[in-house]
Amino acid sequence: xxxxxxxxFEMIVAVLLIIAIIVQNRSSGLSATFGGSGAIHVKKRGxxxxxxxxTIILAVLFVGSAI
Numbered sequence: 001x002x003x004x005x006x007x008x009f010e011m012i013v014a015v016l017l018i019i020a021i022i023v024q025n026r027s028s029g030l031s032a033t034f035g036g037s038g039a040i041h042v043k044k045r046g047x048x049x050x051x052x053x054x055t056i057i058l059a060v061l062f063v064g065s066a067i
Contacts (some may be wrong), residue, residue: 010065017058019049
């Protein structure tokens with residue numbers, strides 16, 4: 001029973017992690033493909049910071065459940 005719950009927990013965390021990573025994709029235009037993004041590093045604020053921290057937590061949960 002615990003093995004089955006752990007398997008479902010890991011699948012849910014994996015899907016949430018994939019979604020969190022895809023949402024963070026910033027410069028996916030054609031110019032970014034050739035290195036011409038020209039983006040300036042800015043400090044993360046608000047929802048972007050929450051999403052970044054959630055991605056870290058989800059990654060730690062995923063690795064922890066996989067071990």
